[in-house]
Amino acid sequence: MVGSEDADFSYVESRQPGRGRRPARAFFETSLPGIDLDGPWRFRLAGGLSDVTAGFEAEDFAEGEGADGWTDLPVPALWQLQGHGTPAYTNIVYPFPVDPPRVPDENPTGEYRRVFEVPDDFPIHRGAVLRFEGVDSCFAVWLNGILLGDGKGSRLPTEFDVSGTLRPGRNVLAVRVHQWSAGSYLEDQDMWWLSGIFRSVRIIPCGIADFFIHADFDAESGAGTLRVDVSGPATLSVPELGILDADPAGPHVCPDVEPWSDETPRLYEAELAADGERILLRIGFRSVAVDDGGRILVNGKPITFRGVNRHEWHPRTGRTLDRATMLEDVLMMKRHNINAVRASHYPPHPDFLELCDTYGLWVIDECDLETHGFELVGWRGNPSDDAAWREAYLDRAERMVERDKNHPSIVMWSLGNESGVGENLAAMAKWIRNRDGSRLIHYEGDRASCAYVDVFSEMYTGPDSVRLRGQQEEPPPEDPADDAHRRRLPFMLCEYAHAMGNGPGGLREYRDLFDEYPRLAGGFVWEWIDHGIEQTAADGTTYFAYGGDFGEEVHDGNFVADGLVFPDRTPSPGLLDYKRISEPVRVLCDADARTLTIANRHHSRDTGYLAWTWRAEDDGVLVAQGVLELSPVAPGSEATVHWPELPAAKPTGERWLTISGSLRADEAWAEAGHEVTWAQARTNEPAAASPSRPAPATPARVAADSIHLGDATFDAHSGVLRSIAGIDVDGPRLDLWRAPIDNDERSLYATPLAAAWRHAGLHRMRHKTLSVEPSESGLVVRARVAAAGVDHGMDVKYRWTTAEDGTLWLTVELDPYGQWPCTLPRRGVALTLPATLDQVEWFGEGPGEAYRDTGNDARVGRFRASVAGMQTPYVRPQENGNRRAVRWAQFTPVNGATEDAADDDAVSGLEVLAAPTTNLTARPWSTRALEAAQHRSDLRPDGRIHVHLDQDQCGIGSSSCGDPLHESEQIHPAPTTFTVGFRRIAVFVGGRG
Numbered sequence: 001m002v003g004s005e006d007a008d009f010s011y012v013e014s015r016q017p018g019r020g021r022r023p024a025r026a027f028f029e030t031s032l033p034g035i036d037l038d039g040p041w042r043f044r045l046a047g048g049l050s051d052v053t054a055g056f057e058a059e060d061f062a063e064g065e066g067a068d069g070w071t072d073l074p075v076p077a078l079w080q081l082q083g084h085g086t087p088a089y090t091n092i093v094y095p096f097p098v099d100p101p102r103v104p105d106e107n108p109t110g111e112y113r114r115v116f117e118v119p120d121d122f123p124i125h126r127g128a129v130l131r132f133e134g135v136d137s138c139f140a141v142w143l144n145g146i147l148l149g150d151g152k153g154s155r156l157p158t159e160f161d162v163s164g165t166l167r168p169g170r171n172v173l174a175v176r177v178h179q180w181s182a183g184s185y186l187e188d189q190d191m192w193w194l195s196g197i198f199r200s201v202r203i204i205p206c207g208i209a210d211f212f213i214h215a216d217f218d219a220e221s222g223a224g225t226l227r228v229d230v231s232g233p234a235t236l237s238v239p240e241l242g243i244l245d246a247d248p249a250g251p252h253v254c255p256d257v258e259p260w261s262d263e264t265p266r267l268y269e270a271e272l273a274a275d276g277e278r279i280l281l282r283i284g285f286r287s288v289a290v291d292d293g294g295r296i297l298v299n300g301k302p303i304t305f306r307g308v309n310r311h312e313w314h315p316r317t318g319r320t321l322d323r324a325t326m327l328e329d330v331l332m333m334k335r336h337n338i339n340a341v342r343a344s345h346y347p348p349h350p351d352f353l354e355l356c357d358t359y360g361l362w363v364i365d366e367c368d369l370e371t372h373g374f375e376l377v378g379w380r381g382n383p384s385d386d387a388a389w390r391e392a393y394l395d396r397a398e399r400m401v402e403r404d405k406n407h408p409s410i411v412m413w414s415l416g417n418e419s420g421v422g423e424n425l426a427a428m429a430k431w432i433r434n435r436d437g438s439r440l441i442h443y444e445g446d447r448a449s450c451a452y453v454d455v456f457s458e459m460y461t462g463p464d465s466v467r468l469r470g471q472q473e474e475p476p477p478e479d480p481a482d483d484a485h486r487r488r489l490p491f492m493l494c495e496y497a498h499a500m501g502n503g504p505g506g507l508r509e510y511r512d513l514f515d516e517y518p519r520l521a522g523g524f525v526w527e528w529i530d531h532g533i534e535q536t537a538a539d540g541t542t543y544f545a546y547g548g549d550f551g552e553e554v555h556d557g558n559f560v561a562d563g564l565v566f567p568d569r570t571p572s573p574g575l576l577d578y579k580r581i582s583e584p585v586r587v588l589c590d591a592d593a594r595t596l597t598i599a600n601r602h603h604s605r606d607t608g609y610l611a612w613t614w615r616a617e618d619d620g621v622l623v624a625q626g627v628l629e630l631s632p633v634a635p636g637s638e639a640t641v642h643w644p645e646l647p648a649a650k651p652t653g654e655r656w657l658t659i660s661g662s663l664r665a666d667e668a669w670a671e672a673g674h675e676v677t678w679a680q681a682r683t684n685e686p687a688a689a690s691p692s693r694p695a696p697a698t699p700a701r702v703a704a705d706s707i708h709l710g711d712a713t714f715d716a717h718s719g720v721l722r723s724i725a726g727i728d729v730d731g732p733r734l735d736l737w738r739a740p741i742d743n744d745e746r747s748l749y750a751t752p753l754a755a756a757w758r759h760a761g762l763h764r765m766r767h768k769t770l771s772v773e774p775s776e777s778g779l780v781v782r783a784r785v786a787a788a789g790v791d792h793g794m795d796v797k798y799r800w801t802t803a804e805d806g807t808l809w810l811t812v813e814l815d816p817y818g819q820w821p822c823t824l825p826r827r828g829v830a831l832t833l834p835a836t837l838d839q840v841e842w843f844g845e846g847p848g849e850a851y852r853d854t855g856n857d858a859r860v861g862r863f864r865a866s867v868a869g870m871q872t873p874y875v876r877p878q879e880n881g882n883r884r885a886v887r888w889a890q891f892t893p894v895n896g897a898t899e900d901a902a903d904d905d906a907v908s909g910l911e912v913l914a915a916p917t918t919n920l921t922a923r924p925w926s927t928r929a930l931e932a933a934q935h936r937s938d939l940r941p942d943g944r945i946h947v948h949l950d951q952d953q954c955g956i957g958s959s960s961c962g963d964p965l966h967e968s969e970q971i972h973p974a975p976t977t978f979t980v981g982f983r984r985i986a987v988f989v990g991g992r993g
């Protein structure tokens, strides 16, 4: 059975896009009954072309069970995620020799068979079309043993006419799918290489072949002009607009239509009818233009993208997504103040675009094209500039535009991603412009001349350079003619703020630039989701795999995990940060003037949809709250009002006022009460010093091997604290190291920070005790902290005293010596506590993780979490979980309560105090274990709680794909002093009566 001497496999390595296919057309649902071919198919995976099953396409071919390799496989699905073959991840490099159009002999080839019935009510007399929504990467198709043709273009639809071939009753469909083909050279996107029939397959009766909705909006008059080009005779009805059984070509001028926008995604239901067929249309009126000031206008008003790049991803099914998952993406984006999505780097499932129309997101639809791997060979032989590939390029552009042309959400067509430059790209742009002049054309690769695009687009440009572009002061390109043209165009970042691992940092800086310069049309964070693949470890715990986990010969590790949401769509702290930065309505609390300014940055919506509330908290405890009645503020305007009346009693600690704007009523994308925007201000002056600071002189008492100070015990030789009131403590000691984050480990343009830190030995610093000096006023321990082989280090003085209330205060004096070659990952002390004290309550910023340049969403308050709950589960474990500006934190056992504790029932908890604030990280494993772990499942609680109290921690940045971390976000070694305190607290354990 195996082997295929006569078979024609020339299509696999042909640059041609396909044979026997029907012309591209729109995706739509018709009232005519179709045949859904999703579900189980028979399947066999051949290792390559020499191993395929001869005659598998024959109607009477009998697939056996088991032994000859035939099995069931669902369609749609990617076979590597169904137990056949293995996934492979590369970013830029092709996982095969760059020798176009050749592909390796090892070319896994899936043989698919599906026997199906054409039901009696199927209108077979009309003729029919077999439609594949997506097959990766190349395939040939037979119906009832007859070859229909072949196709490429994985994320684009392919149709074959089956009018003469389809018959009533039993039919047999056979499809041969090749993992590698000439098309693979055009599909080098940064993602997993996965194969198969991964989107739906259907048979559709012939009827209306195609239509193109032109629904223009005139912002001046408010009129809409509707014209629907239909491929044959049909009538159009839009009842709401009084259009009934009309000629679709119109034009139908409709005064006073409500335009479509991301904020008010108004769709008019319409129907096309012809010959017993009805097609539901959803029409959105809008116009897209660029004005003389280089602004992108939709419906006459400027837009700023608060966008994300979205790959299609699910941790179990890869790029096969169900509608619920697509909806989840759209709802999550809307709920996090995101207003735009770039379909990176291929046209998404058509349902996703329909959801964007419905819920309101601006879309850049991008063609399935990337040839980035040619960059690694100096762009030699890049298909983008080789006429032999012209047809393939044009075919891809055409299939994208024809499929998606009726979506109002799409405001730009993108030619593809990272495919260098060349005539074929120019030809695509020309074709698109000719076919659809109503949208802008985008291609980042044309940034030097912008010869055939409508926007000047770059990726990962640093803030300083973005500012220059905002000011239209960017360095000129070589040709002055290009310069004049380019300077007039809007500027956008199609990618920025690389969200790999912990991060991205620095979002606010970009946001401020987008605010300041009208030419800047905003940007799209890279990227929406981590493409981790769910796996189960030997002990049953799940984790997410990344590049290299499947034995790939070449791979790019965890560069595939760089999203704002984890693979299972749990928001990462980066998403919460981005939500905050992207607030469409901003509130500014002015503590001096005691006013609130509401700035409405919406495109077209007033603030009437928000309900406003306020809360006043003293040291994080609610003391008053109320509702604020604010008049609606028009888009683009601001209004200032007075603060609410606060309780008269003067707080002794910190009083914070929080204002919150939430949905007044349910919206399609979130329920009433969903918070959109907020602001906070401290309403009283900061207190001068912590009340327990003044320390009376408590002498240290020396015993055999220990020193006692108040209720604390220290090791007499090392001077290290061992216990406080019976709580077993180890530390605190100076700690400068963190488990490097991805932005520490990788840098596009400079030596990675982590390399410099390791070179300086910061990951293996040792303590050398110089002296332990008990005295009348406390204890002083001096140490030198340094690494083997280097002559720089830190002089540390730990000065311990006690206060009247029993608090044990530690002041750390730090003095770098020698020539320090690098900055510091962190500067603080670390200690460990018993694992039982795993409940944390703190007053400071929260509830989530925040670093110097992240966590814009963190607010001041009183928060509670378990130590386990304070961990951020980055796909590749790394430093995480810092809580910023903590004033105090209490570590208590489960069920512990610190109030009303009768001494008899009480056990000890430990309170950490800061003077005035500290960074707090607590975890059930050490930094060393965190650093060594490759996946989440490698981390196990080690029986202690590891607490870090940092005066400072290095910023986060985005250098894994972007500028190096700004100097100002780094910690430069310098003499410094910081103070923290510790106090036993009584904790009531168990249930209360």
Ligand code: GAL
Binding pocket: 091, 189, 190, 345, 417, 418, 459, 495, 498, 526, 559, 562, 961
């Ligand atoms: C860009 C590219 C993306 C992704 C990103 C880094 O250059 O367009 O596909 O690779 O870098 O994660």
